[in-house]
Amino acid sequence: MSKILIVDDEPSILESLEMFFSEKGHLVSLAGDGRTALGQLDSGGQDIVVLDVRLPDINGLDILARIQNRTAPPKVIMITAYQDMHTTIEAMKRGAFDYIHKPLDAEELEQSVDKALQVLAVDSQTPFTGEPAGDGLHPGVIVGQSRPMLEIFKIIGLLCQNQASVLIQGETGTGKELIARSIHRNSLFADEPFVTLDCSAVVENLMESELFGHEKGAFTGAVQAKPGRIELAGRGTLFLDEIGELPLALQGKLLGFLERREYYRVGGRVPLASHCRIIAATNRDLTAMAKDGRFKEDLYYRLKVVTINAPPLRERRSDIHLLADHFLGKINRELGTAVTKVQEGVIQRLAVHPWTGNVRELANVLVEAVVRARGRVILLDDVEDILALNHAAPEGLNGFSLPNVEREHIRFTLERLGWNRTRASRALGISMPTLRSKIRKYQLAPAE
Ligand SMILES: Nc1ncnc2c1ncn2[C@@H]1O[C@H](COP(=O)(O)OP(=O)(O)OP(=O)(O)O)[C@@H](O)[C@H]1O
Ligand SMILES: [Mg+2]
The missing domain is CATH 1.10.8.60 (Helicase, Ruva Protein; domain 3)
Structure with missing residues (x-):
């Protein structure tokens, strides 16, 4: 059972909220003005204060500030009839737990009280950590203890002794670039540059010059000679990101470089040497691309001498x-x-x-x-909301008509959020009345 103090100068609100929360099994006390409220707070023990902003004697925001100065303050939920931005922001800045506008929606207030109680409960537990420490000292650390990650650490360790080319394959966001940087940092030439060329970000006819550089007058606009990324990498690492997007013609030239360790600037006649390590990364299936002739097979084999497969998160x-x-x-x-x-x-x-x-x-x-x-607390409810928003695709749709999609999406969201309408309406970005009418329209009901 938790103790709730309700502070409002409207007797009807005090009365109805007292009834509402007593019925839910809370211990409710009431105050009709600020002085009474502060007196009640002095006798202590409240978990939650529901606090009106406009009180006859003291401003609610000032009471809020005084509450926050106590040790182990209760959670304060502000309520007000005024839709004013300044007060809302100020209240949150001063540490209010929530801010709810009148007319009060009992369900919304209850949600907020529940959430506050959850936060109080977790707050007293020992930290999960997440402490500001650790990686600050080790930028670029690769986190993982799963078997596939340990395998990757082993390969990174082995690569430190040589300058072999590496191909890193993996879905988006699996840490390919992080791995590439780690290979470089752990190599004999860690003090040399790590240079990146994103093959998907450069227009095709500039790619060769970006990679190999050009001589003065090599093409219109080449007013000065310019070194390519290969040259800039020195004895360090050239990271060719999204290698699957490299145009076929350049794939041939890159292969030539890998075989002879020599290349020409665009418009250049003198071969240049480079001893940088090439690390290529892709989220494409290069085997399939090679079969279709979209990726040069020889280059693929040349690159994949050392292959690292960055595993998707769901596999670790x-x-x-x-x-x-x-x-x-x-x-x-x-x-x-x-x-x-x-x-x-x-x-x-x-x-x-x-x-x-x-x-x-x-x-x-x-x-x-x-x-x-x-x-300091992350609540499960919040995480559910975030995941539901990110995960918008409804499953098992027969027809993709707009009403169908809408119905299934609403059903999906409600189901995910355990039919909590307040949270569902927030997740869907519609008002409660709108959600209610849509539930009626589509005759949605919780699955048995
Ligand atoms: N094992 C890990 N430990 C710590 N951080 C990681 C790990 N894997 C990935 N990250 C972080 O996740 C983000 C995405 O990683 P990264 O950019 O290396 O992925 P990627 O495979 O290159 O993705 P994309 O294919 O989209 O380019 C980065 O901020 C990176 O620091
Ligand atoms: Mg990347």
Whole structure:
């Protein structure tokens, strides 16, 4: 049972909220003005304060500030009839847990109270960590203890002794670039440059010059000679990202370079030598591309002497806990937050998500969760909301007519959120009345 103090100068509100929360099994006390409220607070023990902004004697925002100065303050939910931006922002800045506009929706207030109680409960637990520490000292650390990751660490270690070319394959967001940088950092030539060329980001007719450089007057606009990325890499690493997008003609030239370690600038007649290591990365299926003639087979074989397969996150779910800890620490450092606790069930929930965007998606979800967190705590409900939003595709649709898609999407969202209408309406970006009318229209009901 929790203790709730309700502060409002409207007797009808006090009365109805007292009835509502007593029925839910809470211990309710009431105050009709600020002085009474502060007196009640002095006798202590409240978990939650529902606080009106406009009171006859003291401004609610001032009461809020005084509450925040106490040790172990209760969670304060502000309520007001005024839709004013300034007060809302100010209240949240001063540490209000939530801000709810009148006319009061009892369900919305109850949601907020429930959430506040959950936060209070998790707040008293020991931290999950996510402490600002660790990786600050080791930028570029690759987190993971799963078998495929240990295998990758082994290969990175082996590669430190030579300058062999490497092909890194893996879905988007699996850490290909991170691995490439780690290979470089652990190599004999770590002090030499790490240079990137994203083959999908350069227009085709500039690609050769970007890669190999050009001589003065080689083409219109080549007013000066310019070194290519290969040259800029020195004895270090040239990272060819999205190698699958490299035009066929250049694939041939790159192959020539890999075979002879010599190349020509565009418009150049003197062969230049380079001893940089080539690391290529792709999320495409190069074997299939080679079969269709879209990727030069010889180049593929030349590159794949050492192949690293960055596994999708769903194939190494045991790493999710570590990754979450790592990212929370990193996010806290970057955003200046101190979100170090997660409610029970959060990690388990993250561990079953499909993660089509892999580690990057996980990191993004956590950033959103930190931004939404009240105080130091990430709640399961919030994580559910974020995952539901990111996961918009309804399954098992027969017809893709708009009403069909709408119906299935609403059903899907409600189901995911356990038929919690307040959260569903938020997740769907529609008002409660609209959601209610759509539930009626489509005759949606919880599955038995
Ligand atoms: N094992 C890991 N430990 C810590 N951070 C990771 C890990 N894997 C990926 N990341 C982080 O996730 C993000 C995406 O990683 P990265 O850019 O290396 O992926 P990628 O495979 O190159 O993706 P894309 O194919 O979309 O280019 C980066 O911020 C990276 O630091
Ligand atoms: Mg990348």
